[in-house]
Amino acid sequence: MITPLEKLQEKLLKNPPAGGLDALLISSVHNIIYFTNFPGFATDEREAFLLICKDKQYFITDARSSGTVRNNVKDFELAEIAAYSPFQSILKKLAKKHKVKILGIEEKNLTVSEFKTLSKSFTTKNFDTDDLRAVKTPVEINKIEKTCQLGDKTFDYILKKIKKGVSEKELAIKIELFIKKNNADVSFATIVAFGKNSAIPHHVPTHNSKLLAPNSIVLLDFGVKLDGYCSDMTRTVFFGKATAEQRKMYKTVLDAQTRAIELFNTKYSIHNTIKASTIDKAARDYIISKGYPTIPHSLGHGIGIQIHESPRLSPKSKDILKEGMVFSIEPGIYIPDFGGVRIEDLVVLTKSGSKLLTHSPKTIIEL
Amino acid sequence: MITPLEKLQEKLLKNPPAGGLDALLISSVHNIIYFTNFPGFATDEREAFLLICKDKQYFITDARSSGTVRNNVKDFELAEIAAYSPFQSILKKLAKKHKVKILGIEEKNLTVSEFKTLSKSFTTKNFDTDDLRAVKTPVEINKIEKTCQLGDKTFDYILKKIKKGVSEKELAIKIELFIKKNNADVSFATIVAFGKNSAIPHHVPTHNSKLLAPNSIVLLDFGVKLDGYCSDMTRTVFFGKATAEQRKMYKTVLDAQTRAIELFNTKYSIHNTIKASTIDKAARDYIISKGYPTIPHSLGHGIGIQIHESPRLSPKSKDILKEGMVFSIEPGIYIPDFGGVRIEDLVVLTKSGSKLLTHSPKTIIEL
Numbered sequence: 001m002i003t004p005l006e007k008l009q010e011k012l013l014k015n016p017p018a019g020g021l022d023a024l025l026i027s028s029v030h031n032i033i034y035f036t037n038f039p040g041f042a043t044d045e046r047e048a049f050l051l052i053c054k055d056k057q058y059f060i061t062d063a064r065s066s067g068t069v070r071n072n073v074k075d076f077e078l079a080e081i082a083a084y085s086p087f088q089s090i091l092k093k094l095a096k097k098h099k100v101k102i103l104g105i106e107e108k109n110l111t112v113s114e115f116k117t118l119s120k121s122f123t124t125k126n127f128d129t130d131d132l133r134a135v136k137t138p139v140e141i142n143k144i145e146k147t148c149q150l151g152d153k154t155f156d157y158i159l160k161k162i163k164k165g166v167s168e169k170e171l172a173i174k175i176e177l178f179i180k181k182n183n184a185d186v187s188f189a190t191i192v193a194f195g196k197n198s199a200i201p202h203h204v205p206t207h208n209s210k211l212l213a214p215n216s217i218v219l220l221d222f223g224v225k226l227d228g229y230c231s232d233m234t235r236t237v238f239f240g241k242a243t244a245e246q247r248k249m250y251k252t253v254l255d256a257q258t259r260a261i262e263l264f265n266t267k268y269s270i271h272n273t274i275k276a277s278t279i280d281k282a283a284r285d286y287i288i289s290k291g292y293p294t295i296p297h298s299l300g301h302g303i304g305i306q307i308h309e310s311p312r313l314s315p316k317s318k319d320i321l322k323e324g325m326v327f328s329i330e331p332g333i334y335i336p337d338f339g340g341v342r343i344e345d346l347v348v349l350t351k352s353g354s355k356l357l358t359h360s361p362k363t364i365i366e367l
Numbered sequence: 368m369i370t371p372l373e374k375l376q377e378k379l380l381k382n383p384p385a386g387g388l389d390a391l392l393i394s395s396v397h398n399i400i401y402f403t404n405f406p407g408f409a410t411d412e413r414e415a416f417l418l419i420c421k422d423k424q425y426f427i428t429d430a431r432s433s434g435t436v437r438n439n440v441k442d443f444e445l446a447e448i449a450a451y452s453p454f455q456s457i458l459k460k461l462a463k464k465h466k467v468k469i470l471g472i473e474e475k476n477l478t479v480s481e482f483k484t485l486s487k488s489f490t491t492k493n494f495d496t497d498d499l500r501a502v503k504t505p506v507e508i509n510k511i512e513k514t515c516q517l518g519d520k521t522f523d524y525i526l527k528k529i530k531k532g533v534s535e536k537e538l539a540i541k542i543e544l545f546i547k548k549n550n551a552d553v554s555f556a557t558i559v560a561f562g563k564n565s566a567i568p569h570h571v572p573t574h575n576s577k578l579l580a581p582n583s584i585v586l587l588d589f590g591v592k593l594d595g596y597c598s599d600m601t602r603t604v605f606f607g608k609a610t611a612e613q614r615k616m617y618k619t620v621l622d623a624q625t626r627a628i629e630l631f632n633t634k635y636s637i638h639n640t641i642k643a644s645t646i647d648k649a650a651r652d653y654i655i656s657k658g659y660p661t662i663p664h665s666l667g668h669g670i671g672i673q674i675h676e677s678p679r680l681s682p683k684s685k686d687i688l689k690e691g692m693v694f695s696i697e698p699g700i701y702i703p704d705f706g707g708v709r710i711e712d713l714v715v716l717t718k719s720g721s722k723l724l725t726h727s728p729k730t731i732i733e734l
Contacts (some may be wrong), residue, residue, distance in 0.1 A: 007537075030411075040571045042555060044410040045675060063663035067567035067703070083682050105479070112474035112482045113493070126480070175545060180544055183536075188409060200434035204407045296430035296449070308412060315450050336434070366600070 004034050007132055024104035024127055026050035030305045031129055033076055036073045039228050053098040060090055098243035106270045130310040135324040141348055143328055147231040148346055148357040150224045154178050155360045162367050168192040168205035175222050187223030187230035188307050194218055196197045198340040201297055213241040217339040232328050233358045234344035237365040248339055249333050253341045254362055256283040256331040276311050276319040283331040292333045300328040325349045371401050374499055391494055393417035398496055398670045403440045406595050420465040427457055431502035490679035493533055497677040500732040501669055508715055511693055514598040515713055515724040517591045522546050522727045529585055529734050535559040542589050554590035554597035555674050563709040568664055584706040597674045600697050600725045601711035604732040616700050616708045619657045621729055623650040623698040624710050630722035633643040643678050643686040650698040659700045667695040692716045
């Protein structure tokens with residue numbers, strides 16, 4: 001089975017960007033995880049680089065992590081950063097050895113100050129790994145599926161904890177503790193929104209325990225990170241009976257989602273690819289046709305090592321959806337000072353159409 | 368009391384970078400938190416910007432967070448990103464309104480691709496907020512102190528859980544659950560290292576429950592995030608009796624740390640400032656003088672909204688330590704295939720010298 005590193009090497013050799021590259025410098029932590037399976041770095045600091053030459057690969061990091069890298073990462077030679085052997089000297093030395101003049105860089109990740117330093121020694125060219133990562137290998141799909149299973153278990157668990165007197169923040173913590181106890185991490189800050197707060201798509205949970213009144217909307221949006229891969233799901237349930245207006249909103253969102261997902265099983269199987277914007281439009285137009293405001297965000301996003309990655313399912317997206325892509329479908333209706341409904345599932349695109357990876361129930365739940 | 372935003376405005380007006388700035392674009396999530404107190408964004412995605420003009424400030428974000436921003440952030444006017452009102456158009460409109468030609472940017476944070484787009488419309492100049500953030504306000508110091516208190520409580524708790532049969536990973540999870548239950552987050556991935564693994568400064572905890580043998584070193588390095596601010600501490604304890612060699616290593620590290628910390632109370636109080644490299648050298652040279660290898664990392668790092676920020680306490684650091692700075696002092700000795708010892712505390716520099724913010728015991732602990 002082809003690995004991400006082999007996919008990269010193939011892309012580098014077969015389709016070099018204009019002018020060709022002598023080597024590629026990988027700086028994004030997510031791509032370091034992707035190519036090496038090594039998960040030990042923080043995402044908001046620069047602790048490591050990969051240098052991919054045509055005939056050899058290097059893992060450049062410092063003594064804090066080099067021992068673990070040496071013991072766990074295959075296919076890469078370790079080059080250790082130290083006080084008197086800084087990153088720039090190592091890079092220059094390796095570049096000289098491999099005759100690197102034109103260096104591929106990740107312009108979406110490298111900072112301006114890093115770029116200014118590199119530009120003194122190299123001609124740089126942008127190299128984008130989005131397409132590579134958008135199409136998942138079977139191993140990756142399997143990992144995401146397992147992550148989604150824990151997401152479903154978490155939803156099942158948290159339903160029992162929605163009781164009078166509980167605050168949004170308490171439920172969010174319970175979700176995160178449950179995930180931690182199952183040997184996993186959360187993939188993003190958990191959203192729990194009661195009542196009017198559900199009209200804010202990325203609401204930050206509050207400590208106010210009086211918000212859970214009868215007939216309240218309860219919106220839960222959370223994700224699991226397991227073995228380096230993310231899940232993401234949203235369910236909207238009701239505390240007490242849903243009102244007629246709440247039911248109508250819920251049904252509209254669910255029907256919009258079903259329309260989008262079903263599109264893969266009609267249009268996609270014939271043409272074998274489908275535009276991301278077509279899927280977005282199907283759900284968006286349906287919601288508007290029912291008299292509601294348009295979805296104030298994209299219909300969905302690719303997911304994998306990152307919670308949001310390629311492809312994007314939005315009105316202006318130019319992405320084409322293909323077999324092996326994994327993404328969310330998450331229509332929503334948000335009425336200020338009233339509330340919101342969002343339903344989100346993850347989907348993998350297979351030879352024959354779409355397959356759901358999240359399986360929590362979507363019939364109206366009244367607690 | 369002066370706020371971070373006021374500190375920034377003063378710096379912008381009093382000491383504009385060469386050529387002057389018409390406005391400043393803040394892209395780093397940590398700086399967004401610093402200037403607005405709004406904690407709701409992921410650190411590895413671009414979900415918001417601040418535009419600081421001379422007479423007005425804007426918070427630019429999309430509908431997922433705009434409601435929360437509108438309700439919670441003072442002193443900033445909201446500018447909402449939407450599918451047909453993308454960030455670039457908003458920025459151009461605001462720039463026209465405020466006659467912005469020279470735009471300050473964070474070159475350490477902005478990506479090359481963002482920079483290339485901005486460069487088409489603006490003359491850019493780097494603006495660095497490191498110095499600003501390095502010196503904490505009393506409000507910030509108070510927050511870090513509270514975070515450290517929970518760190519101490521966590522250490523006290525975890526000591527009781529170090530028992531035969533437990534794995535590094537299990538202890539790491541227990542630490543993280545304890546922190547979560549106390550309404551806080553972890554500030555970085557918890558390090559728990561038994562025996563030989565402690566020789567790797569940033570060891571990734573394993574599931575192997577056989578590693579905790581008698582006379583094992585147990586290294587615990589963890590941090591808490593509370594109210595937007597980080598703590599960081601390391602303790603090394605022994606499972607069973609420490610051997611003579613382990614005791615010697617421990618005493619050397621502790622003495623090195625004490626020497627570094629004491630330096631503030633002798634040299635600093637006279638000169639009122641002290642070089643970061645001088646502090647690093649005091650601990651480093653002491654460890655070497657006892658026949659051990661040099662510390663393979665910096666002696667310490669500033670801490671606040673980020674786990675690692677300015678100042679840096681390293682041999683090559685040019686930083687000057689001043690009143691109000693908060694940083695770690697964390698010497699270590701690491702012997703491959705034997706084990707390592709690291710002791711880390713947080714310190715705040717006051718008028719009269721150094722003050723410890725972490726208070727967990729440092730006498731040898733044998734469990």
